[in-house]
Amino acid sequence: MPTITFTSEKKEIQVPAGANLRTEALRAGVQLYPGVHKYLNCHGLGQCGSCRVLITKGMENTSRKGLLESARLAVSLAAIGNEQTMRLACQTRVNGDITVETKPPLNLFGENFFS
Numbered sequence: 001m002p003t004i005t006f007t008s009e010k011k012e013i014q015v016p017a018g019a020n021l022r023t024e025a026l027r028a029g030v031q032l033y034p035g036v037h038k039y040l041n042c043h044g045l046g047q048c049g050s051c052r053v054l055i056t057k058g059m060e061n062t063s064r065k066g067l068l069e070s071a072r073l074a075v076s077l078a079a080i081g082n083e084q085t086m087r088l089a090c091q092t093r094v095n096g097d098i099t100v101e102t103k104p105p106l107n108l109f110g111e112n113f114f115s
């Protein structure tokens with residue numbers, strides 16, 4: 001069974017192969033949504049973009065991005081600088097061990113902007 005490690009929450013859960021990341025996170029009590037999006041979200045339809053996470057390890061163990069997810073992330077400012085690691089939890093299937101950072105901060109100018 002794949003293991004999902006949530007770094008911010010310091011929580012590890014085991015899920016069946018092919019499980020939906022959003023469903024499993026919420027079932028385990030991991031809060032994916034920042035602020036008011038806890039109540040105002042699309043409930044997994046891939047429309048709001050508020051369930052975005054960073055897959056910091058094991059991206060190869062997730063399902064490929066679909067057209068809907070790619071399109072949604074393409075118009076998201078939060079994806080800037082995180083194109084390779086950002087996913088929508090509701091559109092991600094877990095096929096192997098992954099490490100997840102929930103509620104990633106905006107990184108509009110990159111880490112070295114002010115240096």
Ligand code: FES
Pocket residue numbers: 041042043044045046047048049050051052088089090091
């Ligand atoms: S819950 Fe809205 S995009 Fe995932």
